Amino acid sequence: MWTRIKTIVRAWLHALFDRAENPVTMADEYIRQLEAQYGEAKRATAMAMAQATRMEQKRDENRKQADDWERKATNALERNDEQLARAALERKRHFSAAASEYATQSETQSAQVKDFRNAIARLEQQIGEARAKRDLIKAKTSRANSQEAATRALQNMQGSGELGDRLGAMEERIDDRLYKAEAMAKLESNSLENKFRDLEQETSLEAELAALKAKVNQS
Numbered sequence: 213m214w215t216r217i218k219t220i221v222r223a224w225l226h227a228l229f230d231r232a233e234n235p236v237t238m239a240d241e242y243i244r245q246l247e248a249q250y251g252e253a254k255r256a257t258a259m260a261m262a263q264a265t266r267m268e269q270k271r272d273e274n275r276k277q278a279d280d281w282e283r284k285a286t287n288a289l290e291r292n293d294e295q296l297a298r299a300a301l302e303r304k305r306h307f308s309a310a311a312s313e314y315a316t317q318s319e320t321q322s323a324q325v326k327d328f329r330n331a332i333a334r335l336e337q338q339i340g341e342a343r344a345k346r347d348l349i350k351a352k353t354s355r356a357n358s359q360e361a362a363t364r365a366l367q368n369m370q371g372s373g374e375l376g377d378r379l380g381a382m383e384e385r386i387d388d389r390l391y392k393a394e395a396m397a398k399l400e401s402n403s404l405e406n407k408f409r410d411l412e413q414e415t416s417l418e419a420e421l422a423a424l425k426a427k428v429n430q431s
Contacts, residue, residue, distance in 0.1 A: 236353055239346035246342060250335040257328035264321035267314050274311035278304045 285300035 235349050236346065239342065239349050243339060243342045243346060246335060246339045250332065250339060253328060253332050253335055257325060257332060260321055260325045260328055264318055264325055267318035267321050271311050271314035271318055274307045274314060278307035278311055281307060 281300050281304035285297040285304060288294070288297035288300055
C-alpha cells in the first residue's frame with residue numbers, strides 16, 4: 213500500500229510543480245493530498261482489520277467444529293460403531309481443512325494490516341514534516357515580501373532625493389534672482405538719493421550766490 217501511495221503522491225507532485233504555482237499554495241495542496249491519502253489508508257486499514265477479525269472467528273469456529281467431530285468419532289468408536297466414527301472423521305477433516313484455510317487468510321490479513329499501519333505512520337510523519345515546511349515557506353515568503361517592499365521604498369526614497377536635489381537647485385537659482393533684484397533696487401535707491409542730495413547742494417549754492425550778490429549791490 214505504501215508503494216502505491218508514494219506513486220500517486222509523486223505523480224501528483226510532478227503535475228503540481230509543472231504548473232509552477234505559488235510555493236505556499238503548492239505546500240497547502242501537497243498537505244491536502246497527503247491528508248486525502250491518509251484518510252484512504254485509515255479506511256483501508258479498518259476494512260483489513262475487520263476482515264482479519266472475521267477470518268480469525270471463522271478459523272476458531274471451524275477448529276471448534278473439528279474438535280467436536282473428533283469427540284463424536286471417539287464416542288462412536290467407544291460404541292464400536294466404526295462406520296459412524298469414519299463419517300465423523302470425514303466431517304472433522306472438512307472443518308480442519310476450513311480452519312487451516314481461514315488461518316492462512318487470517319495471517320495474510322494480519323500482515324496487510326501491519327503494512328497499512330506502517331503506511332499510516334509514514335503518512336502521519338510526512339504530513340507533520342510537510343506542515344512544518346509549509347510554515348517555514350510562509351515565513352520565508354513573508355520575509356521576502358517585506359524585503360522587496362523595503363527595497364522598493366528605498367528606491368522611491370532615492371528617487372525622491374534626486375527630485376529634492378533638483379528642487380534645491382531651483383530654489384538656489386530663484387534666491388540668486390531675488391538677491392540680484394534686491395541689489396538692483398538698492399542701487400536704484402542710492403542713485404535717487406544722490407540726485408536729491410546734489411539738488412539740495414545746488415539749491416544751497418544758488419542761495420549763497422544770491423546772498424552774496426545782494427551784499428555787493430548794497431555796498
